[in-house]
Amino acid sequence: MKIHHLSENNTVLNHFLAQIRNVNVQKDRLRFRRNIERIGEIMAYEISKELEYKSVAVTTPLGTKDTTEIKHPIVVASILRAGLPFHQGILNIFDEADNGFISAGRYTIDGGDAFEIKVEYEAMASISSKYVLLVDPMLATGQSIVAVFNKLIEKGYPQEIHLAVVIAAPEGIALLEKELPENCHLWIAAIDEKLNDHFYIVPGLGDAGDLAYGSKL
Template sequence: MQVHNLSKNNSILNHFLAQIRDVNVQKDSLRFRKNMQRIGEIMAYEISKSLSYAPVAVTTPLGIKNTTAIQTPIVICSILRAGLILHDGLLSSFDDAENGFISAYRHHYNNDDAFDIQVDYKAVPSLNDKILILADPMLATGLSLVAVFKKLLENELPKEIHIAVVIAAPEGIAYVQQQLPDNCHLWIADTDSHLNDKKYIVPGLGDAGDLAYGVKL
Protein backbone atom coordinates (compact mmCIF):
# COMPACT_ATOMS: atom_id res chain seq x y z
CA MET A 1 0.00 0.00 0.00
CA GLN A 2 1.22 3.48 -0.85
CA VAL A 3 0.67 5.99 1.97
CA HIS A 4 0.42 9.70 1.17
CA ASN A 5 0.59 12.05 4.18
CA LEU A 6 -0.54 15.46 2.96
CA SER A 7 0.27 17.36 6.18
CA LYS A 8 4.02 16.97 5.66
CA ASN A 9 4.00 20.14 3.56
CA ASN A 10 2.51 23.37 4.90
CA SER A 11 -0.62 24.46 3.04
CA ILE A 12 -4.13 25.78 3.63
CA LEU A 13 -5.02 22.16 4.44
CA ASN A 14 -3.28 22.51 7.82
CA HIS A 15 -5.31 25.66 8.51
CA PHE A 16 -8.59 23.78 8.04
CA LEU A 17 -7.31 20.83 10.07
CA ALA A 18 -6.50 23.13 12.98
CA GLN A 19 -10.02 24.55 12.91
CA ILE A 20 -11.86 21.21 12.89
CA ARG A 21 -9.82 20.12 15.94
CA ASP A 22 -10.42 23.31 17.95
CA VAL A 23 -13.06 22.74 20.66
CA ASN A 24 -14.21 26.35 20.35
CA VAL A 25 -14.62 26.21 16.58
CA GLN A 26 -16.36 22.82 16.89
CA LYS A 27 -19.32 24.52 18.59
CA ASP A 28 -20.34 25.75 15.12
CA SER A 29 -21.44 22.59 13.28
CA LEU A 30 -21.94 24.49 10.01
CA ARG A 31 -18.33 25.64 10.06
CA PHE A 32 -17.15 22.14 10.97
CA ARG A 33 -18.99 20.67 7.98
CA LYS A 34 -17.71 23.39 5.65
CA ASN A 35 -14.11 22.83 6.71
CA MET A 36 -14.47 19.07 6.28
CA GLN A 37 -15.83 19.72 2.79
CA ARG A 38 -12.85 21.96 2.01
CA ILE A 39 -10.48 19.24 3.19
CA GLY A 40 -12.27 16.81 0.86
CA GLU A 41 -11.79 19.20 -2.05
CA ILE A 42 -8.06 19.50 -1.34
CA MET A 43 -7.69 15.73 -1.02
CA ALA A 44 -9.53 15.25 -4.32
CA TYR A 45 -7.05 17.60 -6.00
CA GLU A 46 -4.10 15.66 -4.59
CA ILE A 47 -5.63 12.31 -5.61
CA SER A 48 -6.28 13.66 -9.10
CA LYS A 49 -2.55 14.08 -9.69
CA SER A 50 -2.08 10.29 -9.51
CA LEU A 51 -4.87 9.31 -11.92
CA SER A 52 -4.55 8.35 -15.58
CA TYR A 53 -5.49 10.92 -18.22
CA ALA A 54 -6.35 10.65 -21.92
CA PRO A 55 -5.95 13.32 -24.60
CA VAL A 56 -9.11 15.18 -25.61
CA ALA A 57 -9.84 17.91 -28.14
CA VAL A 58 -12.16 20.65 -26.88
CA THR A 59 -14.00 22.96 -29.25
CA THR A 60 -13.90 26.58 -28.04
CA PRO A 61 -15.66 29.56 -29.68
CA LEU A 62 -12.38 30.35 -31.46
CA GLY A 63 -10.84 27.00 -32.24
CA ILE A 64 -9.71 23.64 -30.89
CA LYS A 65 -7.77 23.13 -27.67
CA ASN A 66 -5.94 19.85 -27.14
CA THR A 67 -5.85 18.95 -23.46
CA THR A 68 -6.42 15.93 -21.17
CA ALA A 69 -9.27 14.46 -19.12
CA ILE A 70 -9.52 11.72 -16.50
CA GLN A 71 -9.60 8.43 -18.37
CA THR A 72 -11.42 6.07 -15.97
CA PRO A 73 -14.87 6.47 -14.36
CA ILE A 74 -14.83 7.24 -10.65
CA VAL A 75 -17.01 5.93 -7.82
CA ILE A 76 -16.90 7.80 -4.51
CA CYS A 77 -18.09 5.60 -1.64
CA SER A 78 -18.46 6.97 1.88
CA ILE A 79 -18.81 5.12 5.16
CA LEU A 80 -21.96 6.32 6.92
CA ARG A 81 -22.48 8.62 8.59
CA ALA A 82 -19.31 10.64 9.17
CA GLY A 83 -18.06 9.91 5.66
CA LEU A 84 -20.83 12.06 4.17
CA ILE A 85 -19.10 15.33 5.04
CA LEU A 86 -15.88 14.25 3.36
CA HIS A 87 -17.88 12.79 0.45
CA ASP A 88 -19.32 16.23 -0.38
CA GLY A 89 -15.85 17.72 -0.77
CA LEU A 90 -14.61 14.90 -2.99
CA LEU A 91 -17.75 15.09 -5.11
CA SER A 92 -17.46 18.84 -5.64
CA SER A 93 -14.16 18.16 -7.45
CA PHE A 94 -15.02 14.82 -9.07
CA ASP A 95 -18.46 16.14 -9.94
CA ASP A 96 -19.33 13.49 -12.53
CA ALA A 97 -18.46 10.58 -10.24
CA GLU A 98 -20.92 7.85 -9.33
CA ASN A 99 -21.77 7.54 -5.64
CA GLY A 100 -21.96 4.71 -3.14
CA PHE A 101 -22.77 4.46 0.56
CA ILE A 102 -22.05 1.78 3.13
CA SER A 103 -22.54 1.61 6.89
CA ALA A 104 -20.04 0.45 9.50
CA TYR A 105 -20.10 0.93 13.23
CA ARG A 106 -18.60 -0.35 16.46
CA HIS A 107 -20.94 -2.88 18.09
CA HIS A 108 -20.21 -3.03 21.83
CA TYR A 109 -21.74 -6.45 22.40
CA ASN A 110 -21.03 -6.58 26.16
CA ASN A 111 -21.72 -2.89 26.81
CA ASP A 112 -18.05 -2.36 27.63
CA ASP A 113 -14.98 -1.29 25.65
CA ALA A 114 -14.85 -4.52 23.62
CA PHE A 115 -16.44 -4.30 20.17
CA ASP A 116 -16.72 -5.83 16.75
CA ILE A 117 -17.55 -4.13 13.45
CA GLN A 118 -21.05 -4.34 11.97
CA VAL A 119 -21.57 -3.66 8.26
CA ASP A 120 -25.35 -3.54 7.73
CA TYR A 121 -26.10 -1.44 4.65
CA LYS A 122 -24.65 -1.12 1.16
CA ALA A 123 -25.89 0.93 -1.81
CA VAL A 124 -23.06 0.98 -4.35
CA PRO A 125 -22.89 0.92 -8.17
CA SER A 126 -20.66 -1.51 -10.02
CA LEU A 127 -16.99 -0.95 -9.20
CA ASN A 128 -15.54 -3.12 -11.96
CA ASP A 129 -12.80 -1.38 -13.97
CA LYS A 130 -13.48 1.92 -12.20
CA ILE A 131 -11.57 4.10 -9.75
CA LEU A 132 -12.88 3.56 -6.22
CA ILE A 133 -12.38 6.41 -3.75
CA LEU A 134 -13.40 5.24 -0.27
CA ALA A 135 -14.02 8.12 2.17
CA ASP A 136 -13.89 7.92 5.97
CA PRO A 137 -12.72 10.88 8.11
CA MET A 138 -11.15 8.89 10.96
CA LEU A 139 -8.80 5.91 10.75
CA ALA A 140 -8.46 4.60 14.31
CA THR A 141 -8.03 0.81 14.56
CA GLY A 142 -8.59 0.24 10.84
CA LEU A 143 -11.09 -2.55 11.60
CA SER A 144 -14.12 -0.80 10.09
CA LEU A 145 -12.18 0.28 6.99
CA VAL A 146 -10.99 -3.26 6.31
CA ALA A 147 -14.45 -4.73 6.96
CA VAL A 148 -16.01 -2.28 4.50
CA PHE A 149 -13.26 -2.87 1.94
CA LYS A 150 -13.86 -6.63 2.01
CA LYS A 151 -17.64 -6.15 1.70
CA LEU A 152 -17.30 -3.80 -1.26
CA LEU A 153 -14.93 -6.07 -3.16
CA GLU A 154 -16.74 -9.38 -2.62
CA ASN A 155 -17.69 -9.58 -6.31
CA GLU A 156 -16.07 -6.44 -7.70
CA LEU A 157 -12.66 -5.58 -9.14
CA PRO A 158 -11.89 -1.84 -9.34
CA LYS A 159 -9.11 -0.67 -11.59
CA GLU A 160 -7.68 1.61 -8.88
CA ILE A 161 -8.41 1.98 -5.16
CA HIS A 162 -7.87 5.20 -3.20
CA ILE A 163 -8.77 5.64 0.46
CA ALA A 164 -9.29 9.20 1.74
CA VAL A 165 -8.86 9.73 5.49
CA VAL A 166 -8.68 13.05 7.36
CA ILE A 167 -7.00 11.92 10.60
CA ALA A 168 -5.25 8.59 11.18
CA ALA A 169 -3.55 6.82 14.08
CA PRO A 170 -0.34 4.83 13.50
CA GLU A 171 -2.07 1.65 14.69
CA GLY A 172 -4.77 2.00 12.04
CA ILE A 173 -2.28 2.75 9.29
CA ALA A 174 -0.25 -0.33 10.20
CA TYR A 175 -3.34 -2.55 10.26
CA VAL A 176 -4.67 -1.52 6.84
CA GLN A 177 -1.18 -1.87 5.38
CA GLN A 178 -1.19 -5.49 6.57
CA GLN A 179 -4.73 -6.25 5.40
CA LEU A 180 -5.19 -4.42 2.10
CA PRO A 181 -3.52 -5.01 -1.30
CA ASP A 182 -0.22 -3.39 -2.19
CA ASN A 183 -1.78 -1.46 -5.09
CA CYS A 184 -4.08 0.57 -2.79
CA HIS A 185 -3.39 4.25 -2.11
CA LEU A 186 -4.04 5.62 1.39
CA TRP A 187 -4.39 9.41 1.42
CA ILE A 188 -4.14 10.99 4.89
CA ALA A 189 -4.64 14.67 5.67
CA ASP A 190 -2.89 14.31 9.04
CA THR A 191 -1.57 11.67 11.47
CA ASP A 192 -1.83 11.65 15.27
CA SER A 193 0.24 10.00 17.99
CA HIS A 194 -1.74 6.97 19.24
CA LEU A 195 -5.01 5.34 20.29
CA ASN A 196 -6.18 5.53 23.89
CA ASP A 197 -7.50 2.54 25.87
CA LYS A 198 -10.94 3.00 24.28
CA LYS A 199 -9.37 2.90 20.79
CA TYR A 200 -10.02 6.57 20.06
CA ILE A 201 -7.47 8.73 18.25
CA VAL A 202 -5.38 11.07 20.46
CA PRO A 203 -5.40 14.05 20.17
CA GLY A 204 -7.94 13.51 17.36
CA LEU A 205 -11.00 15.74 17.23
CA GLY A 206 -13.81 13.75 18.84
CA ASP A 207 -16.65 12.07 16.96
CA ALA A 208 -16.77 13.54 13.45
CA GLY A 209 -20.34 12.34 12.83
CA ASP A 210 -21.63 13.91 16.06
CA LEU A 211 -19.83 17.18 15.36
CA ALA A 212 -21.32 17.37 11.87
CA TYR A 213 -24.84 16.09 12.43
CA GLY A 214 -25.55 16.00 16.17
CA VAL A 215 -25.21 13.45 18.93
CA LYS A 216 -26.73 10.03 18.19
CA LEU A 217 -28.50 7.72 20.64
Protein backbone atom coordinates in the same frame (compact mmCIF):
# COMPACT_ATOMS: atom_id res chain seq x y z
CA MET B 1 0.31 0.43 0.06
CA LYS B 2 1.38 3.91 -0.97
CA ILE B 3 0.81 6.44 1.83
CA HIS B 4 0.35 10.15 1.10
CA HIS B 5 0.64 12.32 4.25
CA LEU B 6 -0.54 15.75 3.16
CA SER B 7 0.02 17.87 6.29
CA GLU B 8 3.76 17.23 6.22
CA ASN B 9 3.93 20.42 4.12
CA ASN B 10 2.52 23.72 5.33
CA THR B 11 -0.53 24.63 3.27
CA VAL B 12 -4.01 25.97 3.97
CA LEU B 13 -4.95 22.35 4.73
CA ASN B 14 -3.29 22.73 8.13
CA HIS B 15 -5.41 25.83 8.80
CA PHE B 16 -8.60 23.82 8.31
CA LEU B 17 -7.24 20.91 10.37
CA ALA B 18 -6.54 23.28 13.27
CA GLN B 19 -10.10 24.58 13.15
CA ILE B 20 -11.80 21.18 13.16
CA ARG B 21 -9.75 20.18 16.23
CA ASN B 22 -10.37 23.39 18.19
CA VAL B 23 -12.98 22.81 20.92
CA ASN B 24 -14.24 26.39 20.61
CA VAL B 25 -14.59 26.35 16.82
CA GLN B 26 -16.22 22.89 16.97
CA LYS B 27 -19.30 24.42 18.60
CA ASP B 28 -20.31 25.76 15.18
CA ARG B 29 -21.57 22.65 13.33
CA LEU B 30 -21.91 24.47 10.03
CA ARG B 31 -18.29 25.58 10.17
CA PHE B 32 -17.14 22.10 11.19
CA ARG B 33 -18.94 20.49 8.25
CA ARG B 34 -17.67 23.12 5.83
CA ASN B 35 -14.07 22.67 6.96
CA ILE B 36 -14.32 18.88 6.53
CA GLU B 37 -15.74 19.57 3.07
CA ARG B 38 -12.83 21.91 2.26
CA ILE B 39 -10.35 19.23 3.33
CA GLY B 40 -12.14 16.86 0.96
CA GLU B 41 -11.72 19.33 -1.90
CA ILE B 42 -8.00 19.71 -1.23
CA MET B 43 -7.52 15.95 -0.98
CA ALA B 44 -9.44 15.32 -4.20
CA TYR B 45 -7.11 17.69 -6.04
CA GLU B 46 -4.08 15.84 -4.66
CA ILE B 47 -5.60 12.46 -5.60
CA SER B 48 -6.18 13.72 -9.14
CA LYS B 49 -2.40 13.93 -9.61
CA GLU B 50 -2.10 10.13 -9.24
CA LEU B 51 -4.84 9.14 -11.70
CA GLU B 52 -4.29 8.05 -15.28
CA TYR B 53 -5.26 10.43 -18.08
CA LYS B 54 -6.05 10.10 -21.78
CA SER B 55 -5.65 12.54 -24.65
CA VAL B 56 -8.76 14.25 -26.01
CA ALA B 57 -9.54 17.03 -28.47
CA VAL B 58 -11.99 19.70 -27.31
CA THR B 59 -13.94 21.82 -29.78
CA THR B 60 -14.06 25.51 -28.88
CA PRO B 61 -16.00 28.30 -30.66
CA LEU B 62 -12.79 29.14 -32.55
CA GLY B 63 -11.20 25.77 -33.20
CA THR B 64 -9.96 22.68 -31.32
CA LYS B 65 -7.59 22.17 -28.40
CA ASP B 66 -5.70 18.99 -27.52
CA THR B 67 -5.85 18.30 -23.78
CA THR B 68 -6.37 15.42 -21.32
CA GLU B 69 -9.12 14.00 -19.14
CA ILE B 70 -9.32 11.28 -16.48
CA LYS B 71 -9.17 7.91 -18.19
CA HIS B 72 -11.44 5.77 -16.00
CA PRO B 73 -14.80 6.52 -14.32
CA ILE B 74 -14.77 7.36 -10.61
CA VAL B 75 -16.92 6.11 -7.74
CA VAL B 76 -16.86 8.08 -4.48
CA ALA B 77 -17.99 5.84 -1.61
CA SER B 78 -18.39 7.04 1.96
CA ILE B 79 -18.91 5.29 5.27
CA LEU B 80 -22.00 6.72 6.98
CA ARG B 81 -22.57 9.07 8.67
CA ALA B 82 -19.41 10.96 9.52
CA GLY B 83 -18.15 10.64 5.95
CA LEU B 84 -20.90 12.76 4.37
CA PRO B 85 -19.29 16.25 4.45
CA PHE B 86 -15.94 14.75 3.42
CA HIS B 87 -17.73 12.90 0.59
CA GLN B 88 -19.30 16.16 -0.59
CA GLY B 89 -15.95 17.92 -0.69
CA ILE B 90 -14.46 15.21 -2.89
CA LEU B 91 -17.58 15.18 -5.05
CA ASN B 92 -17.23 18.95 -5.56
CA ILE B 93 -14.05 18.19 -7.51
CA PHE B 94 -14.99 14.87 -9.14
CA ASP B 95 -18.48 16.13 -9.96
CA GLU B 96 -19.25 13.46 -12.58
CA ALA B 97 -18.45 10.57 -10.23
CA ASP B 98 -20.88 7.83 -9.33
CA ASN B 99 -21.59 7.42 -5.63
CA GLY B 100 -21.87 4.79 -2.95
CA PHE B 101 -22.90 4.82 0.71
CA ILE B 102 -22.17 2.15 3.31
CA SER B 103 -22.84 1.93 7.03
CA ALA B 104 -20.21 0.34 9.24
CA GLY B 105 -20.60 0.61 12.99
CA ARG B 106 -18.89 -0.50 16.17
CA TYR B 107 -20.85 -2.92 18.30
CA THR B 108 -19.46 -3.59 21.77
CA ILE B 109 -19.00 -7.12 23.00
CA ASP B 110 -20.34 -7.90 26.49
CA GLY B 111 -20.51 -4.21 27.37
CA GLY B 112 -16.72 -3.75 27.46
CA ASP B 113 -14.24 -1.90 25.26
CA ALA B 114 -13.93 -4.79 22.81
CA PHE B 115 -16.06 -4.43 19.68
CA GLU B 116 -16.82 -5.83 16.26
CA ILE B 117 -17.62 -4.04 13.01
CA LYS B 118 -20.90 -4.70 11.24
CA VAL B 119 -21.66 -3.55 7.69
CA GLU B 120 -25.45 -3.18 7.65
CA TYR B 121 -26.44 -0.92 4.74
CA GLU B 122 -25.08 -0.57 1.23
CA ALA B 123 -26.11 1.49 -1.79
CA MET B 124 -23.27 1.21 -4.25
CA ALA B 125 -22.68 1.97 -7.90
CA SER B 126 -20.78 -0.57 -10.01
CA ILE B 127 -17.06 -0.42 -9.17
CA SER B 128 -15.61 -2.79 -11.79
CA SER B 129 -12.67 -1.22 -13.67
CA LYS B 130 -13.27 2.19 -12.03
CA TYR B 131 -11.31 4.38 -9.66
CA VAL B 132 -12.86 3.88 -6.21
CA LEU B 133 -12.36 6.62 -3.63
CA LEU B 134 -13.37 5.20 -0.25
CA VAL B 135 -13.74 8.09 2.20
CA ASP B 136 -14.00 8.14 5.99
CA PRO B 137 -12.77 11.08 8.08
CA MET B 138 -11.33 9.04 10.97
CA LEU B 139 -8.99 6.04 10.66
CA ALA B 140 -8.77 4.62 14.18
CA THR B 141 -8.35 0.84 14.35
CA GLY B 142 -8.84 0.44 10.58
CA GLN B 143 -11.38 -2.34 11.06
CA SER B 144 -14.25 -0.40 9.46
CA ILE B 145 -12.32 0.29 6.26
CA VAL B 146 -11.14 -3.32 6.01
CA ALA B 147 -14.71 -4.60 6.51
CA VAL B 148 -16.10 -2.19 3.90
CA PHE B 149 -13.31 -2.97 1.43
CA ASN B 150 -13.99 -6.71 1.70
CA LYS B 151 -17.70 -6.07 1.16
CA LEU B 152 -17.06 -3.90 -1.91
CA ILE B 153 -14.86 -6.34 -3.79
CA GLU B 154 -17.58 -8.99 -3.58
CA LYS B 155 -19.19 -7.04 -6.45
CA GLY B 156 -16.12 -6.71 -8.67
CA TYR B 157 -12.62 -5.32 -8.59
CA PRO B 158 -11.84 -1.66 -9.31
CA GLN B 159 -9.13 -0.23 -11.52
CA GLU B 160 -7.55 1.43 -8.48
CA ILE B 161 -8.48 2.06 -4.85
CA HIS B 162 -7.79 5.34 -3.07
CA LEU B 163 -8.61 5.52 0.63
CA ALA B 164 -9.10 9.07 1.90
CA VAL B 165 -9.07 9.96 5.61
CA VAL B 166 -8.72 13.22 7.52
CA ILE B 167 -7.06 11.98 10.73
CA ALA B 168 -5.38 8.60 11.21
CA ALA B 169 -3.81 6.65 14.07
CA PRO B 170 -0.64 4.61 13.46
CA GLU B 171 -2.46 1.45 14.56
CA GLY B 172 -5.08 1.87 11.82
CA ILE B 173 -2.45 2.54 9.17
CA ALA B 174 -0.59 -0.63 10.21
CA LEU B 175 -3.76 -2.73 9.87
CA LEU B 176 -4.50 -1.41 6.38
CA GLU B 177 -0.92 -2.11 5.29
CA LYS B 178 -1.38 -5.69 6.51
CA GLU B 179 -4.88 -6.40 5.19
CA LEU B 180 -5.28 -4.44 1.94
CA PRO B 181 -3.57 -4.91 -1.45
CA GLU B 182 -0.22 -3.26 -2.09
CA ASN B 183 -1.57 -1.22 -5.00
CA CYS B 184 -3.96 0.77 -2.76
CA HIS B 185 -3.31 4.45 -2.09
CA LEU B 186 -3.94 5.82 1.42
CA TRP B 187 -4.42 9.59 1.58
CA ILE B 188 -4.16 11.13 5.05
CA ALA B 189 -4.47 14.78 6.03
CA ALA B 190 -2.86 14.23 9.47
CA ILE B 191 -1.34 11.32 11.40
CA ASP B 192 -1.86 11.51 15.17
CA GLU B 193 -0.07 9.90 18.11
CA LYS B 194 -2.02 6.78 19.06
CA LEU B 195 -5.30 5.14 20.08
CA ASN B 196 -6.38 5.33 23.71
CA ASP B 197 -7.74 2.42 25.75
CA HIS B 198 -11.20 2.97 24.22
CA PHE B 199 -9.80 2.89 20.65
CA TYR B 200 -10.26 6.61 19.99
CA ILE B 201 -7.60 8.70 18.26
CA VAL B 202 -5.43 10.91 20.50
CA PRO B 203 -5.34 13.90 20.25
CA GLY B 204 -7.90 13.49 17.42
CA LEU B 205 -10.93 15.76 17.43
CA GLY B 206 -13.72 13.82 19.13
CA ASP B 207 -16.61 12.10 17.36
CA ALA B 208 -16.75 13.52 13.82
CA GLY B 209 -20.31 12.32 13.24
CA ASP B 210 -21.60 13.94 16.42
CA LEU B 211 -19.75 17.19 15.70
CA ALA B 212 -21.24 17.35 12.20
CA TYR B 213 -24.79 16.22 12.90
CA GLY B 214 -25.44 16.02 16.66
CA SER B 215 -25.33 13.15 19.10
CA LYS B 216 -26.98 9.85 18.21
CA LEU B 217 -29.26 7.67 20.30
